[in-house]
Amino acid sequence: MKSESTDSAAPARGGGRTRNRRGEGALLRDEIVAAAERLLEREGDEEALSLRSVAREAGISAPSIYTHFADREAILDAVLDIAFERLRRVVTESSAGIADPVERLHAGCRAYARFGIEEPARYRVLFGRRRADPPVPGAGLSAVWQRRHEAFMTLVEGLDGCVKAGRSGSTNPYADATTLWTSLHGAVTMRQFVPGFPGFPPLERAVADLVDRIGLIRP
Structure with missing residues (x-):
């Protein structure tokens, strides 16, 4: 069997690959x-x-x-960074152009839930695996986790917008957004692992109920 010790290109799935030039x-x-x-x-x-x-x-x-x-974990970390950014874009783009802050928050949370249901593999990489470098309580966020934290901040900012508009009774949008995220994650994960459970309401209705209850949304 031929050794893989050289740096030359190996046959690709469906065809060959041209070796990158210097500087590429x-x-x-x-x-x-x-x-x-x-x-x-x-x-x-x-x-x-x-x-x-x-x-x-x-x-x-x-x-x-x-x-x-350096290893497989380093590749997964790179995939993780891209997935967090993709999730952030999905949420922000879904709510862009919506004037009402409550509707904007609902739209972002629905987009989050759909992402989890429609892209289960990426979702599990984001939230279903033990981290090699998890944030340390009280130590602040590293530069890597600060970037990833931006995806979560879209939820905090959405709830804070409701508070500023007088549409939410939350006194701590960051803490309440954390609880809302945890609950949304549960709704998504349970539907992934126990699909068809008769007690589950339709996903959009479940998301709306969680947003209204945990976000203390006012009419």
Whole structure:
């Protein structure tokens, strides 16, 4: 069997790959992350991601990955960053242009729930795995987690907008948004693992009820 110890390109799924020219390392890094995302979407489980499977998907030799990523966890972290940014965009774009703050908050929360249901593999990578570098209570957020925190802040800002408009009785939008997020996560996760449970109301109705109750929404 031929060794994978060289840096030459390996056969790609569905064709070959041209080796990057000098100075195109950033391009190769992006290709590795994109390959990991494709695997995750196709297989639906992060266990399908290994250095060899990602290299095969990207059409490179496995040792080539080490120039850009120390290990599998580093690749998953890169995928995680992209998924957090994608979630943030999904939420903000869904509520863009809605003048009423309560309707805006509802729209953002519905978008969050749909993201979890429609993209279960990405959602599990975001919220269903033990972190190698979780935030440490009282120590503040690292630069990496500060970026990821921006996705959550869209929910805080949405609830705060309701408070400022006199439409919410919340006295601590950050704390109440945390409780709302936890509850939304539960609604999404339960529907992933116990689909069809007769006690579940339609997802949009469940989201609306959680927003109104936990966000202390006023007419």
